[in-house]
Amino acid sequence: MKIRNNLPKSNPHLHIDLIKKGWVPMREPKHLCHAILLSIPLMMVAAILSIGVIHIFSTISFHEFGLTADKISLTINVPIIFMLILLLILHEIFHLIFIPHFITSDKTYLGLTLFGGFVITEEEIVKSRYILITIAPFITISIIAPLLLGMLGLLTPALKFLIILNAMASSVDILNLLLILKQVPKNAILTSNGPYTYWRDIEVNEEIK
Template sequence: MKIQNKFPKFNKDKHNELLSQGWILIKEPKNIITSIIFSIPLMIILGLISWSIINIFSPINLNILQINHGSFSITINPIYILIVFIFIYIHEFIHLICIPNFLTSNNTFLGLTWFGGYAYTEEIINKNLYIKICFMPFLLISVFGVLALGLLGGLTPIIKFLCIMNAIASSVDFLNIILISTQVPNKSKIVMNGNSSYYKKII
């Protein structure tokens, strides 16, 4: 595993090599901004799912908003910003540990970027594992985490906020799941090249 602050770049030579070997380019957004825009409906859906699970145990109190006579202000404790960034890395670390042999792989990366962070691998993985890697942070934090903390009475306001933010942040992961599920046949392998993904059916 390597740690770096820039997302791996698209390699034209690798692209041509993959195509010559029978890999098929997956149609997907080519940058994070476009991915976020396409993911907005998923942000709403996933946020509402997490919100609904939290409300089973404890109503959400929006006390971060101070509303007075038709106007409002937002009070944010600076420590919350640090906690949010820690949670971003927890989210990415969950992705990372789902990648086989991530510690010894020279093609797997954990990065710090302007949008927080990323986990990325150029190892060849199968379709089902790819979907699992995308799905796990939402499942572990915003579903199982909420259920466990709800049963234990540990859903504090900041934890509620972070679980909902994690669900919203998982929207790009779910967009990837949709793209892979609709374009890649079962029993296929997937490999990354920068922001581009390719698949090849297992023979």
């Protein structure tokens, strides 16, 4: 695993090599800003799903987040900033830990940009595992966590806010998930060339990790 402070760029020579070997480029947004814009409807859907899970155990209202009909009151303090940073780290860790051999991989990158954190791997990964890597932060933090915290009676307004924020921040992940489900066959493996994703069918007798 390598630490970076910017997104790795695509390698044109690697692109040509992948095409020659039968890899198919996915049809996906070429820029992060474009992906964010396309994922805005999914942001709302993800937030509603997370709110629905929270509502099983606890009431939830705009008032507890400082939003009322006549005013907006937002309190930003050191603990909240710390929790936001921790949320960002946890989100990326839940992507990272499902990448096979991520610790020893020299094709896996972890980093932080102005748009948030990122995890990119150029390892060859089966579709089912790739889907798990893509959706893990949303399922873990915004679905499973509120279920567990709700059963324990620990859903505070601050935690509710962070859970919903993570759901909204997972919208690009959900967009990627939908693109994979639509374009990539069941028996396929995926890899990346910088921010771009490729897939190809698995040979019946091919051994994969």
